[in-house]
Amino acid sequence: MRIFVQGEDIIGIQVTESDQPLTGRHVVLEAVKFGFPAGDDLSVIWVGLEDSEKRLLLEEVVSVGDSDVRVHCHRCREITVTGHYNSKAISKTLPPGTTIGRVKEWLTSRDSFDIAPIDAADLVLVPCDDDADPLVENGHIGSLVHHPNCSLCVSLVPADRHQG
Amino acid sequence: MVMTVDEAVFCEHVQHGNFLDGVSRGKWKIVRQEWPHVWIEVRAAQRDPSSDAYVLRFDCTNYPQSAPTAVLWDLGTNTPLAHDRWPAGTGSVGQIFRTDWNNGSALYFGMDRAALTTHQKWPLEHPNTVWNPGKEITDYLDAIYGPLNSPHYKGTRCSISSSR
Numbered sequence: 001m002r003i004f005v006q007g008e009d010i011i012g013i014q015v016t017e018s019d020q021p022l023t024g025r026h027v028v029l030e031a032v033k034f035g036f037p038a039g040d041d042l043s044v045i046w047v048g049l050e051d052s053e054k055r056l057l058l059e060e061v062v063s064v065g066d067s068d069v070r071v072h073c074h075r076c077r078e079i080t081v082t083g084h085y086n087s088k089a090i091s092k093t094l095p096p097g098t099t100i101g102r103v104k105e106w107l108t109s110r111d112s113f114d115i116a117p118i119d120a121a122d123l124v125l126v127p128c129d130d131d132a133d134p135l136v137e138n139g140h141i142g143s144l145v146h147h148p149n150c151s152l153c154v155s156l157v158p159a160d161r162h163q164g
Numbered sequence: 165m166v167m168t169v170d171e172a173v174f175c176e177h178v179q180h181g182n183f184l185d186g187v188s189r190g191k192w193k194i195v196r197q198e199w200p201h202v203w204i205e206v207r208a209a210q211r212d213p214s215s216d217a218y219v220l221r222f223d224c225t226n227y228p229q230s231a232p233t234a235v236l237w238d239l240g241t242n243t244p245l246a247h248d249r250w251p252a253g254t255g256s257v258g259q260i261f262r263t264d265w266n267n268g269s270a271l272y273f274g275m276d277r278a279a280l281t282t283h284q285k286w287p288l289e290h291p292n293t294v295w296n297p298g299k300e301i302t303d304y305l306d307a308i309y310g311p312l313n314s315p316h317y318k319g320t321r322c323s324i325s326s327s328r
Contacts, residue, residue: 004185014180024256068188122255133292136306138185160293161259162274162286 001066003030005098006050006140007073008147010034013138024056030074037147039075046074047108048097050140051129055095072097074142076150080140083107085115085156096142099123100135107156115156128153134160170227173197177228177300192305193227195239205235208251208312211263214319218251222301223277231295232304233270233277248322255271255316260308263321273308275304278294 001023005014011042014034018026024047032038047056048071053076056062063069076097081103082091090112094103094119104125108115115123116153127144135144145152167175170277174300175181177183186192196203203221210216220234221244236245243319247263270278274286284293293307318324 001182002188004181004188013185015181015184068187118254118315121311121316131292136182137310138182139188159256160274160290161256162272162279162283162290162294163259164283 001063002068002105003027003069004050004068005031005034005073006070006143007031007034007036008075008142008145009037010073010098010143012143022062022069023058023062024062027056027062027071028073029070030059036073037075038073044075046072046077046142048072048095050097051099051102052097053084053095070097072140072142074145075147076142076145078150079141079145080151082128082151083112083125083154083156084154088113094141096140096145098141099137099140101159102139103141104137104151104156107154110162113156113161122159123156124159126157128155165240168199169324170224170229171235173214174199174202174224174227174301177302180300180302181304182300183305186302186305186309191309195219200227202301204301206309206312209314209317211317211319211323214305214323215249218245220271220308222304224301227301228231228295228299229275229297231280234304235269235271248325249320251312251319252321253311253316253318254322255320256314260311261294271287271308273307275299275307 003016016030027047028042049080078093080093106122195205201256205217205219207217219237219239221237222234224232236244253262258271265272270276272279272328283285
């Protein structure tokens with residue numbers, strides 16, 4: 001199976017392979033190879049599957065078999081995400097392995113900024129106060145956050161239109 | 165035969181986690197490579213009876229210093245895809261997949277070399293979303309996968325015309 005790893009201080013999406021059943025401990029050790037600052041006490045680390053709220057235990061089996069798996073490691077147990085749109089802001093705590101795509105779904109939903117899907121398609125998420133590239137929808141919010149600052153600010157803005 | 169530098173860099177980039185993650189999710193896949201040309205299939209949202217994927221033939225000469233340029237391709241006839249089988253839709257889909265620009269020989273947006281050549285203000289106007297040597301083929305693919313899987317994508321041109 002291929003393991004796609006994202007996490008704190010890990011650049012982009014890293015990939016590794018395993019032919020053994022995967023445990024939470026294995027995920028952490030793989031993440032360390034890609035730059036995750038685990039520290040000495042692995043038991044305090046949040047390990048989980050992409051877009052899952054469940055925190056995995058170190059000895060818990062994450063996956064068996066050949067299917068690819070997507071995981072996240074972070075020293076923050078949860079991340080407070082604040083989303084801005086049209087001078088309004090809302091906040092929610094989410095697991096570190098939550099994808100940007102899932103955050104966008106939440107922000108555009110009826111209970112949040114209530115943006116129609118056709119209009120949401122023209123919006124992208126960018127970090128607040130940062131002239132950075134639009135955030136990629138498969139990216140995890142934890143990759144943008146460094147412990148102990150377990151918070152993230154994003155804005156919904158119009159996507160670039162290359163015209164003329 | 166010694167691999168050229170541009171091909172070597174391309175081959176490295178398609179081993180990066182971001183590219184492989186897209187392959188794993190079924191978003192895209194390389195179907196043929198005869199340098200400097202690479203044929204990549206990109207999945208589109210299901211819009212019966214339209215195809216749910218399009219093949220692009222990329223010219224990656226001088227990659228990544230120069231942006232790649234791509235044309236929609238018909239693998240069956242090994243020729244550019246007929247315009248009536250191009251993606252159709254509103255917003256970003258209508259903009260990127262223009263058949264009325266450059267005779268439909270390239271995509272109309274800032275990741276494509278042909279469009280950048282004739283729009284020299286785009287790097288200044290849209291610094292985060294046009295090609296630069298720090299980008300990878302995954303960035304180009306992400307920029308077209310999104311629109312093809314958004315509410316803006318309506319199907320192929322001929323399927324839309326016949327349904328009216």
